[in-house]
Amino acid sequence: MLPLSQFQDFIEQQKLFVQGNRILLAVSGGKDSVLMLHLFKAIGVNVGVAHCNFNLRADEAQRDESFVALLAKNFELPFYVTHFDTKKYAAENKISTQMAARELRYHWFEEIRYREAYDYIALAQQQNDAVETVLINLTRGTGISGLHGILPKRDFLIRPLLFLNRQEIDEIVRVNNIDFVEDSSNVSTKYTRNKIRLQVVPHLQEINPNLEKTFAENIARFAELEAFLDIEVQKLAHEILIQRSDGVYISLAEISRLNPQKLLLYELLKPFNFGENVVHEIIDSLKALSGTHFFSSTHQAIINRNDLVIVEKNTTVTANQFIHPATENIVFGNVEVSLMFTGEVKFEKNLNKAFVNADKLIFPLVLRNWQNGDKFIPLGMRNLKKVSDYFIDAKVPLHLKSTTPILVNGNGEIIWIAGMRQDNRYKLTTATKKVAIFGLKIK
Template sequence: MELNLRNFQSNLPKTDFQNLPKILVAVSGGIDSMVLVDLFLQTGLPFSMAHANFQLREKDSDEDEEFVREFAQQHGISIFVKRFDVKSYKSSGNYSTQMAARNLRYDWFEELKVEHHFDWICTAHHLNDSLETFLINLSRGTGLDGLVGISSNTEHILRPLHNFSKESILNYAKSNSIQWREDASNSTTDYTRNKIRHEIFPKLIEIHPEFLQNFQRSIEHLSDQNLILKYHFQSVSNDLFKSKDEQIFISIERLKDLHPLSTYLFHLFQPFGLEHPFEIQKLMDSNENGEIQSKTHRLIKNRQELILVKKGEHDFPNEIELDQDQILEKPLYLRFSKTKEKPFDSAESLDLDKVEFPLRLRRQKTGDSFFPIGMKGSKKISKFFKDEKLSKLEKESTWLLVDKEDRILYVVGKRLDDRFKITENTHNFLNIYLC
């Protein structure tokens, strides 16, 4: 496809010129981004520029920055420039130079978007870039998401050159006398992407002159099929994932009816950072309850179901000292009152004269036991939880009210301790209110 203003504009979302979007264009100074800037100038849409100086090519990097700054000044375009220490970032994790630069660049773009309320971030990725990404991901054993190359648009990132070849960009640059900076590192084969660009791509064109155009059609077909699959997996997720009280419950039996199971497990749980289906299947098949975690979520087996919960929902100190004259709101609503008679509206009441202050709220500890009201003798808290058929999460969110002597007064919301119950001889009441 020929690159011209009309074809370029057809790749931009429709805009209401009464309410123009705020656009940030990523500009390296190379031919692709300088052509992108020229096309935006021709549209008449207002935009800003962002230039990332990765300081990897010493003097050349600084000259790229100066070139972009001068261009912005000549055309009255606002510009953001930031210098990055890529080498230090690489040492902080297992990143290649290109991946480190990519992460730093996009994180910065996102910061600019939020701070300056940009609607679009535009990059100059083109069809050849998409082919290179396809081949790199193919060599790594990717799924469909990796094979569709570089998407034309995401939620707020636009790539309006995505269906134009490098050759068409070069032709446009020559026809319109575009000035740009050459990156000498692009001519080397030190990076995987450059090896594909200089060694593999020419062979593919030699085998079939229309290879790039055919690749574009294949990508469009793969993208359409991938979209259909995403709708299907979302439909299955909506059917199986049942939300209640900020938790998601999934029947293991119904999950096992899905085939191929590992593929379904990957696509259903990947949005929660759980990307290893065999770990999930092992959890499902285990004879015991257990859990696996991602950075953001916990997946817990409880009998015949899985419970998915976001991390942080139950992150509270293991012990909280209580002020009997104040209201506790988290991790649960709790307040006390002291009366000479038992009020009708309290959740529970204890014999105040039997309690040693201060009171504390704490989680279960190994060996905890109490004397459940209505029963003779003591009972382990662990056994009580088991008899109550509490899930792992329910156990974690069940608190024990204890006194100064660490005696359990109340398994909150479930059972009082018989030693502190009110009797006909009770004259002072400690009343507990829950919500």
């Protein structure tokens, strides 16, 4: 007899889905996924069957596909199948075959879920899979999220067999005479998971015969601990992460006061994809000189005087843009510069506007980033000053030095450090007849 009451209880306890939801079942043809299909069919849920052929086991892979296709047909269920060149994908992306198969199948499952309007994707992972995942994570190094291993529900993925272990599944399949196919690669120790399953777990079970149940309890505790940590980190982020137009600022003094420092800083920086090794480097560099950079796959962090400033990696040098008399608006990086002319000679005290004597302009003007050696005469002064020195005196954050728009006349003279200071040579005078007004707006 199938364990239908336990199955339904687990679904309700974990709030995996509600009545009326459509569920896409990932079915390989093995014991676990076939049992999952039988359980869903028995309780009357609206399901479809999805099968991936990774083309890794030749005839055996084709056998699995045919078996699952026939199973779906017998149950009168929608059937979706795809073929992957897994080895080619692994080679192109320089990842393991197992990782390639994982990426390919999850991406495809999500495509089917979205296209065919399924609410969730059900995966047939059980308690032993959860044990193996935690052990793999511990072996490779992990944070708290790795300690809870496989969760019953995350986003659109559900795992309704986590109330069973492998031995219990074997017995249910045997008693109910359920047909399945065996994956020969499951007995190969070439893969890390199989080494854990075949060579490590049996020794741990000698110490604790109830290993799977113990791990299930521990995993639940770790999941609760992670949820608690997430709440506290969100509170902390709200207090010490300052969002500005040019990036996210964290006071170095606040970082120094964090306790436990490494754990909390790692969690605060995790949304920006900084790894544990980079967090270590940041902590070791809290007293370093301004300008020290740290990088993740998507962001960079810069020590800027008393702050750690985080900006996106694409906040970099922008290609030169040309401004003609007819130009009204032009996009430069993450800002927009506008131009208009007027015969009314007046100006405003507004850093985001420059009021320029239009008769001195030589078109086309150039909008570019700062270059080493740039000089200008700040408004109200008489002598040339290096732009780099101006940035220092004005305490301009280091990451903005290379991205601040510089408006340059056709003769090579700087007209305006956009949003900061105009050049004195282009100020309005009593002799001015026409005014060019440049505006700066963040997109």
